[in-house]
Every structure is written in structure tokens, then in C-alpha cells.
Amino acid sequence: MSKHFWLFKSENSTWSWEDQVAQGDAGEEWDGVRNYQARNFMRDMKVGDQGFFYLSQRDRLIVGIVEIIAEAHPDSTSDDRRWECVDVKAIRSLPTPVSLDTIKADPRLSEMVLVKNSRLSVQPVKEDEWHIVCEMGGLASELKK
DNA sequence: GCCAACGTTGGC
DNA sequence: GCCAACGTTGGC
Numbered sequence: 198m199s200k201h202f203w204l205f206k207s208e209n210s211t212w213s214w215e216d217q218v219a220q221g222d223a224g225e226e227w228d229g230v231r232n233y234q235a236r237n238f239m240r241d242m243k244v245g246d247q248g249f250f251y252l253s254q255r256d257r258l259i260v261g262i263v264e265i266i267a268e269a270h271p272d273s274t275s276d277d278r279r280w281e282c283v284d285v286k287a288i289r290s291l292p293t294p295v296s297l298d299t300i301k302a303d304p305r306l307s308e309m310v311l312v313k314n315s316r317l318s319v320q321p322v323k324e325d326e327w328h329i330v331c332e333m334g335g336l337a338s339e340l341k342k
Numbered sequence: 343g344c345c346a347a348c349g350t351t352g353g354c
Numbered sequence: 355g356c357c358a359a360c361g362t363t364g365g366c
Contacts (some may be wrong), residue, residue, distance in 0.1 A: 206364090229365055232349075297365080316348060316363050 202322040203238065203248035204311060205263065205285065214250055214260045217287045224266045224286030226311065227319070228274045235319035239283045240269045248285065249330065251311070257297035259330060262288045292335030323328055 205227060205309065207213070230236055242265045250261040267284035300306045306329060310320035322330075331337070 208364095234349090257365075314348085315365065318363085 201241070201243065201246045201250045202324060202327040203242060203246060203265075204251055204259075204320050204322050205248050206253045206318040208254050209256055214252070214287070214290070215286075217250060217261070217263065218290070220286065222266075222286055224263075224284045226282050227283045227285050228272045229284060230272070231275075231280060232318060234317060236269075236279075236281055238319050238321060239281060241321075241325060242268060242283050244268060246256075247288065249327075258294040259288045259291060259296075259300075259334065260294045262331075263274070264288050270320045289336075293332075293333070294333060295330050295333045299333060300330070303329065303333075 207217075227239070230239065244265050244267065246265045248263050248265070249259045250263050251257075251259045263285040265283050266286050269281040269283055271278060271281040272282045297311070299311055300309060306312065306326055309322065309326055310317055314320070
């Protein structure tokens with residue numbers, strides 16, 4: 198069973214990368230998602246999967262990498278049992294944050310959900326897309342690991 | 343700040 | 355079960 202890759206969107210003013218990093222290895226619920234597609238992707242996530250941390254709105258940057266540390270469970274911020282979330286912890290910052298413009302400028306990334314469905318807040322990333330963005334972010338040497 | 347795209351709600 | 359009305363997201 199291979200690892201899968203994802204992308205989580207956040208608004209810097211609501212939950213920043215610094216907030217995520219401050220949680221350390223304890224991590225934090227990725228709560229507040231009220232969209233079935235996004236929830237279903239979270240249900241598919243396994244411990245050890247990794248995801249990009251993307252800042253929407255003004256920033257439009259992928260700034261870091263998180264890892265899934267708990268699989269889908271009820272969202273503590275909702276009484277509605279329909280809503281679930283995973284827990285994630287920050288793994289590392291990207292030496293060079295990757296902008297939406299950069300992603301859109303690369304034809305290899307034209308099929309990314311981030312490009313095709315800009316409103317989906319939790320989304321899958323293909324393995325080759327993951328590696329390309331990691332490389333853009335200054336993590337080329339990490340890919341060998 | 344605008345608005346297109348999309349998701350959700352609720353009346354029928 | 356359809357679809358109009360409405361609300362929200364997020365790029366621009």
C-alpha cells in the first residue's frame with residue numbers, strides 16, 4: 198500500500214502555517230470542512246500520507262508539508278455527525294514557497310485540482326505532481342529519500 | 343471589491 | 355427528483 202498525497206487549503210488569517218507548526222508533533226484537527234467531496238477525500242487518507250499546506254486568498258502559496266497522524270473521525274467543531282476530519286502535523290516548510298502562478302505556468306501541472314477546481318479545499322495530488330512541486334519548493338534532495 | 347464557479351437548500 | 359434561489363469560496 199503506497200503513500201498518497203494531498204493538498205490542504207487554509208486562509209492565513211484563520212489558520213496559518215505558523216499556527217500549524219506551533220502544534221508540533223501533537224498536530225491538530227483539520228476541522229471546519231463542510232463539503233462532501235473534501236470530506237470524502239479525508240476519509241481516504243491514511244496515517245503517513247502527506248499533504249501540501251496551501252494558503253488561499255491573498256497569498257496563493259504552498260508553504261509547507263504536513264503528515265496525516267490520525268484518520269477520519271468526527272469533527273469536534275460540529276454537532277452534525279456527517280462532518281469528519283483528519284489530524285495533521287507540520288513536517289517541514291518549503292525552502293521556497295511555490296506560488297499558484299508558478300504552478301499554473303508549468304504545463305506538467307495543468308491537471309492539478311488546484312488549477313482545475315480552485316474551490317475545493319481538500320484535494321488529492323498525483324505522485325508526479327507532488328515531486329514536481331517539491332522540487333520547485335527546493336526539496337529536490339528530499340526526493341531520493 | 344467584484345464576480346464566476348460551484349455547492350447547498352428547499353419549494354414544488 | 356428537479357431546479358431556482360441563495361450562499362460561499364477564492365482568483366483576479
